[in-house]
Amino acid sequence: MAKSLPKRSEDYSLWYNEIVKRADLAEHSAVRGCMVIKPYGYSIWEKMQAEIDRMFKETGHTNAYFPLFVPKSYLSKEADHVEGFAKECAVVTHYRLKNADDGSGVVVDPEAKLEEELIVRPTSETVIWNTYKNWIQSYRDLPILVNQWANVVRWEMRTRLFLRTAEFLWQEGHTAHATKGEAEAETKQMLDVYAEFAECFMAMPVIKGVKTESERFPGAVDTYCIEALMQDGKALQAGTSHFLGQNFAKAFDVRFAGMDGKVDYVWGTSWGVSTRLMGALIMAHSDDQGLVLPPKLAPIQVVIVPIYKTDEQLKSIRKVADQIRTELRSSGISIKFDDRDTQSPGWKFAEYELKGVPLRIAIGPRDIENGTVEIARRDTKEKATYQTSAVCDAIRGLLDEIQSNIYRKAFDFRSDLTTKVNTYDEFKEALDGKGGFVMAHWDGTVETEEKIKAETKATIRCIPMDQEEENGHCIYSGKPSKGRVVFARAY
């Protein structure tokens, strides 16, 4: 009867797909590569959004909204940008349908062809810089610190729920500055925001770094990123922040008069995180029983399950449950009392485990008699009995403890799977053995990077920002190097 998940150790990819569906996070839609985000999954995304949005506001940003459609000509104004995105764009060519002559349904009306095709945005730099052109004349108009929450479409060849879908939800920040230094500082600030969110809320340690030239965002001068490690030893890019230099300002002719009266191009940044974070969250902590959610992002932090035979028993359990619920709610904890009599307690236990609810309180006749409740932790599966009077304090403490425990667990896991290597043989051995992050010297050339990728499927995830200076030799070419970079096989 137990409907167990596939085991991570046996088929990680199958486990991932199943957990997404079984925990009611998302499902495939009728359209290839697109997903339906279900209410429970969406409520986790909303928790993420709320925190990220708060952090944006705290750093001086405001939200706006730009159109879904990008005129085709805009995309080609920045050469690298169009090169990077052209192959995965959805294109709108017509604006009307009509009934087919043979009665077979509706067909595209050939009379209704658009003069200029519209691209469904894969990202919004072009529309936004075209707009900024009109917003900026002088240094007094700068900086512009705008973010938008939106959906974008990238026609990916192969998709995976949350990790890579044809349409996805994200936020994209687009800022404009008077100086290079200010734009660079903004790029790094937002990277810090992402890293803080990942570590403090998702309980997921990340490496901050810079992308190599070949992994850079099309149109950027520098791409900064946070890289996380998943339980199967593969890396996941969890967020990026781009220093755009004056590239888009030049492409869209966005100039401003400085204090000294001289006219110059504006400096730009863009940065984003997406529903891919949901995938990261799932893979960072969950186990073979289901989701494990960090308390700070769990839509339901505590669930109370009553165990009873008679209405009388339920009545006295409800009294205790209501008391606990009222007190915890007043300290901002989200708590659900599941008194449905349509499901058995055992069913509920399994269900809330699958959904990653951090704490479960069970109250039965035995507890009522003893003035106790049973609390079970999702992360360690430990159960303990508490005096009813001590429950609320215990819960508050346990939520904090779970948050830091799963972070520590993920951190230790990453430490175990981070290997320093000095030769190409050691490199391949580490990759094929335990996987994870492999720290190695690299000669700084695209050629070497490409050869390593072709031979091992490992890419340079980033050049870490806290890179230690260390003289060494490139594992591939033997040429001198001044520090290690992070290699991994990645999603």
Added chain:
RNA sequence: CGGGGCGUAGCGCAGUCCGGUUAGCGUACCUGCUUUGGGAGCAGGGGGUCGCAGGUUCGAAUCCUGCCGCCCCGACCA
């Protein structure tokens, strides 16, 4: 785009090779009774254009032709 798989009840599948009563199983759903400290038991019940179109045949989920769609692996990819 290459390789593999799948399409039969809400979901998961068997049946297809070798055509033949009324298309079956698990689960979910509905009703009733008994249950409830780890996915309850028993009894009864409802639910199907077998992906679509055409063909062969007395007869097609099953054979033939064409088409459509989705998933997985790979190549590709902020």
